[in-house]
Amino acid sequence: MRRVAVVGAGMTLFRHRMLETGKEMAFEASRMALDQAGLDIKDVDSVVLGSAPDAFDGVHMKGEYLLDGAGGTCKPYTRVYVGGGTGVFVPIAAWWQVASGVADIVLVVGEEKMSPLLPHPQYAFWSIFDPILERPLGVTLLWIFSLEMRRYMHVYNVKEEDIALVAVKNKRNALDHPAAQLAANITVDDVLKSEPICWPVKRLDVSPTSDGAAAVVLASEDVARRITDDPVWITGVGWNVDSTYWTNRDLCYPEYLEKAANMAYRMAHISDPKKEIDFAEVYDPFDYKELHHMEGLQLARRGEAPKLTREGVTQRDGDLPINPSGGLLGVGNPIAAAGMMKIAEVFWQLRGEAGKRQVKKPVRRGLAQAWGDLMQVGTVVIMER
Amino acid sequence: MSLPDGLRNTAQAKNWVDSLPLSYKYSAGVSGQRFAEGLKQGKILGSKCSKCGETFLPPSLYCPNCFVYSSDYVEIPPYGKIYSFAEADGKAIALIRFHGVTGGLIHVVKRPSAGRLKIGLRVSAVFRPTEQRKGDLTDIEFFEIRPHS
Amino acid sequence: MESKKTLPGTPIAGAEWDNEVYSFRKHSVQLRYAWDAGSAVSGFLEGLKEGRILGRRCNRCMRVLVPPRAFCERCFRSTDEWVEVKDTGKINTYSVSYVNNDASRRDKPLIVAVIEIDEASPGMGFLHVLGEVEPSKVHVDMKVKAVWKPRDERVGAITDIKYFKPLEV
Ligand SMILES: [Zn+2]
Numbered sequence: 011m012r013r014v015a016v017v018g019a020g021m022t023l024f025r026h027r028m029l030e031t032g033k034e035m036a037f038e039a040s041r042m043a044l045d046q047a048g049l050d051i052k053d054v055d056s057v058v059l060g061s062a063p064d065a066f067d068g069v070h071m072k073g074e075y076l077l078d079g080a081g082g083t084c085k086p087y088t089r090v091y092v093g094g095g096t097g098v099f100v101p102i103a104a105w106w107q108v109a110s111g112v113a114d115i116v117l118v119v120g121e122e123k124m125s126p127l128l129p130h131p132q133y134a135f136w137s138i139f140d141p142i143l144e145r146p147l148g149v150t151l152l153w154i155f156s157l158e159m160r161r162y163m164h165v166y167n168v169k170e171e172d173i174a175l176v177a178v179k180n181k182r183n184a185l186d187h188p189a190a191q192l193a194a195n196i197t198v199d200d201v202l203k204s205e206p207i208c209w210p211v212k213r214l215d216v217s218p219t220s221d222g223a224a225a226v227v228l229a230s231e232d233v234a235r236r237i238t239d240d241p242v243w244i245t246g247v248g249w250n251v252d253s254t255y256w257t258n259r260d261l262c263y264p265e266y267l268e269k270a271a272n273m274a275y276r277m278a279h280i281s282d283p284k285k286e287i288d289f290a291e292v293y294d295p296f297d298y299k300e301l302h303h304m305e306g307l308q309l310a311r312r313g314e315a316p317k318l319t320r321e322g323v324t325q326r327d328g329d330l331p332i333n334p335s336g337g338l339l340g341v342g343n344p345i346a347a348a349g350m351m352k353i354a355e356v357f358w359q360l361r362g363e364a365g366k367r368q369v370k371k372p373v374r375r376g377l378a379q380a381w382g383d384l385m386q387v388g389t390v391v392i393m394e395r
Numbered sequence: 396m397s398l399p400d401g402l403r404n405t406a407q408a409k410n411w412v413d414s415l416p417l418s419y420k421y422s423a424g425v426s427g428q429r430f431a432e433g434l435k436q437g438k439i440l441g442s443k444c445s446k447c448g449e450t451f452l453p454p455s456l457y458c459p460n461c462f463v464y465s466s467d468y469v470e471i472p473p474y475g476k477i478y479s480f481a482e483a484d485g486k487a488i489a490l491i492r493f494h495g496v497t498g499g500l501i502h503v504v505k506r507p508s509a510g511r512l513k514i515g516l517r518v519s520a521v522f523r524p525t526e527q528r529k530g531d532l533t534d535i536e537f538f539e540i541r542p543h544s
Numbered sequence: 545m546e547s548k549k550t551l552p553g554t555p556i557a558g559a560e561w562d563n564e565v566y567s568f569r570k571h572s573v574q575l576r577y578a579w580d581a582g583s584a585v586s587g588f589l590e591g592l593k594e595g596r597i598l599g600r601r602c603n604r605c606m607r608v609l610v611p612p613r614a615f616c617e618r619c620f621r622s623t624d625e626w627v628e629v630k631d632t633g634k635i636n637t638y639s640v641s642y643v644n645n646d647a648s649r650r651d652k653p654l655i656v657a658v659i660e661i662d663e664a665s666p667g668m669g670f671l672h673v674l675g676e677v678e679p680s681k682v683h684v685d686m687k688v689k690a691v692w693k694p695r696d697e698r699v700g701a702i703t704d705i706k707y708f709k710p711l712e713v
């Protein structure tokens with residue numbers, strides 16, 4: 011296997027609604043990533059795009075529709091999809107190509123335009139449920155998250171206050187992110203008193219729906235050494251999918267994520283992730299998911315993540331900064347682009363380019379993770395300077 | 396593959412019928428917005444790339460060849476040629492191309508009072524009166540055959 | 545990245561969206577589907593019509609799968625036989641929904657739960673709603689029982705069970 015480097019990253023603003031079409035957002039993020047890498051579209055051997063269900067954009071064959079905006083015209087081009095896990099799966103699918111020698115330079119693009127769907131993007135999620143056994147009950151996406159959150163709270167005796175701390179931290183971190191949609195200084199009390207949507211989930215426990223795009227450029231070692239003094243290496247990748255029978259699973263521990271993480275840790279020769287990972291961008295569409303995922307990633311023992319959060323360990327100046335970008339809760343959640351935002355953040359942090367968001371301790375190794383489908387997929391990328 | 400025995404006779408296969416009604420509101424995009432504003436003013440706007448010099452219709456925020464921001468929006472004279480056409484429901488729909496422009500417009504062509512539609516015929520855009528224009532392609536009512544083409 | 549003061553993108557404010565200061569196109573589609581229930585779920589629906597909850601047993605791992613399936617996804621082989629299980633169970637987890645699936649507010653909150661069905665394998669259960677109980681009285685591990693629609697109103701659907709209600713008083 012060849013070594014694979016990240017050599018550039020770019021993204022658009024994340025906003026509830028954008029004038030740009032999906033193609034235009036994909037172009038803007040891709041152009042910025044190519045500019046940072048000092049590359050022209052002609053240098054790009056292959057393009058991998060990620061985007062969530064077509065039902066959001068309201069364009070079927072969305073991959074093909076977005077092709078020219080992603081710079082993929084008449085190139086080897088692929089769209090990959092694993093629900094909300096897509097954003098961190100796109101670079102994995104691009105990594106295969108560079109590691110195997112199929113391509114030297116791959117443009118990696120995540121795009122999501124959720125705003126077209128009326129009356130609310132939430133409605134598209136209805137179609138992911140079993141049409142016979144679940145939809146007749148009036149199921150919504152929020153049900154499954156709140157059911158998972160409730161189970162997590164029950165098993166480890168976690169308080170809503172502890173979970174709210176994650177929303178407070180991430181929305182505050184996002185104040186320093188130029189793309190942020192929901193950056194704010196809020197208190198635990200604000201979260202607890204926000205409107206209940208699907209108890210225990212309240213308004214401020216949830217990330218918004220968003221339009222946006224993000225992109226990175228991957229290169230082989232030869233190319234990376236030639237074009238940059240500061241490559242960031244992808245040293246581990248992992249992915250894993252559990253069954254869609256989500257009502258038959260342990261809802262308080264994401265076993266599929268543990269398996270995905272272990273796959274990436276083996277590749278990166280990591281035996282004690284809590285000590286060896288310097289910081290992480292974990293998937294946080296809901297505040298409890300950050301805790302859930304820290305545990306699945308074994309960055310915390312089972313049930314320990316709320317305690318680490320309370321003690322400030324996961325703050326930017328803590329021992330294990332989690333979501334220094336501001337995460338989905340603060341920066342926004344254009345699904346596939348949100349996962350790619352995390353990849354870009356790890357890249358910028360490792361290069362010391364994160365500005366006011368830069369974590370306090372020196373960092374050499376970071377992790378990005380995403381999650382999705384019917385609460386069943388984990389995708390993990392480890393990067394090193 | 397056959398069904399397991401216990402399953403085969405127990406139940407009649409069933410259908411579950413339901414619907415998925417979806418409504419969308421699409422934004423025109425940055426270049427689409429410029430195009431729409433042009434149409435309202437009775438203009439057909441394309442985008443030009445300063446790197447390769449190509450002009451595109453409909454206009455694009457970026458050059459699909461060079462993958463750089465388009466440098467300019469340019470007005471395209473409303474005279475074109477029928478590149479290909481199809482007839483359905485008594486209407487003729489054509490792909491109309493313009494001199495020196497990549498791309499083109501799909502639109503309705505008004506039949507000539509004498510003779511037949513042909514590939515290569517010269518056509519010109521007929522805009523609706525200003526007050527009827529909405530900022531979309533229907534602001535052009537149709538294309539008509541230019542005399543002596 | 546920090547050298548770039550502003551990132552690309554043109555946000556549309558709520559009022560701009562509502563008043564359509566930009567050019568928009570609207571389109572609606574009504575997609576209709578007829579999904580095949582498949583052999584296992586068809587049997588399950590037949591059972592519901594008779595007021596019974598049916599599962600399938602895999603004779604290799606000996607799990608009783610509810611809702612039933614034609615194959616065991618762990619052993620990757622066909623399941624072997626039908627098993628009738630009880631119409632009681634316990635709450636694995638629950639929540640209180642204030643919204644509909646289009647994100648609009650409900651008139652009355654709805655309690656939803658994952659219910660582990662008695663006599664199915666541990667952890668096996670399905671999604672349903674709760675009735676005859678206040679949200680504040682519900683707890684994880686609470687014992688519940690199916691409340692069926694009258695026989696002549698049952699059509700072979702998951703909603704033939706109106707809801708589950710607490711067994712305890
Ligand atoms: Zn060009």
Ligand SMILES: [Zn+2]
Nearest residue numbers: 602605616619
């Ligand atoms: Zn089995």
